[in-house]
Amino acid sequence: MDFSTFLIQLLNALQYGLLLFLVASGLTLVFGIMGIINLAHGSFYMMGAYMAFSLTSLTGNLLIAVVLGVALSALIGFLLEWGLFSRLYKRDHLDQVLLTYGLILMFEETRSLIVGDDVHGVPIPELLSASIQLSETLSYPVYRLFMSAVCIALAIGMYWLIRRTRLGMMIRAGSSNREMVQALGINIDLIYRLVFALGVTLAAFAGMLAAPVSSVYPGMGNQVLIICFVVVVIGGVGSVWGALVAALLIGLADTFGKVIIPDYAGLTVYILMAAVLLWRPEGIFRRI
């Protein structure tokens, strides 16, 4: 591998890692702060991608589709927490697994009924459809760079929200002692609802952002679900920074694994996970 190819692969790794972070951050928030194991997280990702497809076909503009989709996803997250998840906080993890697995089936079936089982593409917006020539044969699509920029902006935004705002303070407090926060006169139910809606929206937004490059197809959510859990486990449950570092590490391991040891490419990520767990059983970062 010459140096320029190495740099391009590094770019690939960063770009993949950042997108992983975006999908997994919602999972780690919901898991860490609310203690909910949400297997349906991948379904929210799929829901977002399908929203991008349907709404883009309706409105003809990805940006409008994303704005509408984000609002819709937040609403769906809000309703799901109110109707289903709020009943689960005191219950066993197994009950949560059962409910969220049921949700996966329902989301898949709903998708099949509304949009069908075909594969669909979402066009890249005109403004971002150009490519940058990197080497003699290879060019890099601007949209992928744009995706990375959006992911970085969101990472900073989340850091600011959790560390620097009053709401973030309440969220952090609520995750360590729910009753005490309630006793201080804070409506913890509402905060949980907001956090869950945020988690759903982040996953759906990741789906919308990725739709133009990944295309839209049945079962796409289940593909990202496992890798998301790996991100959360490596990064440390509930830690947004941990998720960022873990996602970037996975991006590097996956990309260079595919190039350097192609026969074992499927293993590299899990070897990384095993190594991190041996070194730090609680993940790289602990809590928020």
Place this chain on the structure above:
Amino acid sequence: MDQGFNRRQFLLSTAGVAAGLALPASPLFAQSNRKIRIGLMLPYTGTYASLGNAITNGFKLAVEESGGKLGGMDIEYFTVDDESDPAKAPENANKLVKRDKVDVLIGTVHSGVALAMARVARETNTLLIVPNAGADEITGPLCAPNIFRTSFSSWQPSYAMGNVMAERKHKTVVTLSWKYAFGEQSVAGFKEAFEKAGGKVVKEMYLPFPNVEFQPYLTEIAALKPDAVFVFFSGGGAVKFVKDYATAGLRTSIPLYGPGFLTDGTLEAQGEAAEGLLTTLHYADNLDFPKSKSFKAAYFKAFKVQPDVFAVQGYDAAQLFGAGLAGVKGDVGKRAELIKAMESATIDSPRGAFTLSKAHNPVQDIYLRKVEGKENKLVSVAAKALADPARGCRM
């Protein structure tokens, strides 16, 4: 625990009663006016649901065209959704064979599931017609007198492509595919023909199924600068790969080829990125045979969508079984004669007439097709009457 146990007991006993009531009735019918029992084991949910539906539609269209009968016999369908899950395959196949006592099993799309079905068919000596799955083993080491296929073997379209690419003066090729049986067999078939014709596969790359993060491989391809690239992908992966390949700017410098699944049922989603791609398959959207045209018209009239290669394979499965039934005048008890009639049949398929090889795989023309305006248009015949080598088949 206790409650679950009781409920299970209850279910078992009621099932027993139900079965007891049902059983005495069936021998009465079996005597004279027996219907032929057809077991459709296909994916009706999940990624391959649309393929399962197309195969079913094609099968039923062939039955409709012969007056709702096959070989002059009334038929009855038993349907199981195989969910493309190999783990559930033996149980599902046994359900049709043992519970529903089907005369023939039709299925399926997923190769892993089809391999399990072939094992069940061998053990229970049930007639099996595979209307899609390409695993070479089905008409290779697992071949049997009672196992037939109306689709293709993984080897066939790829082998034809090896010759096409050598004729197009490509010397060095990089291959990329998912690391699973079908992908590896496709690459092996391609490599066999391409290297025999003097070409060289400079690198074989595989990624874990169903991973679709192609960027590192595209970078690798750009660095290796081969004359051409051969890939096997299908469904969502095929859409993403073709688009990624185009946006990476590789399409103009390094031509892309593959078996037809790269551009079948995916063109709407691939859009402009697929335009001009060359692929090989045993079907093309604009074949000129009278049967192709009448089939397309009848299928569109019945189901309001254009047929694809999967519908053709389902249609031919019904034709093949119908030819067998006609040969024994509907008496499925005459197994040896039935199989003989199926083996010697010439199937008037929308893909062009074909016969079966000794291992019961179609001996068929493989077409070179080019994507033009959302259709896979015929360019030429890439391989005339190509027969699978049926390695490992002792029959």
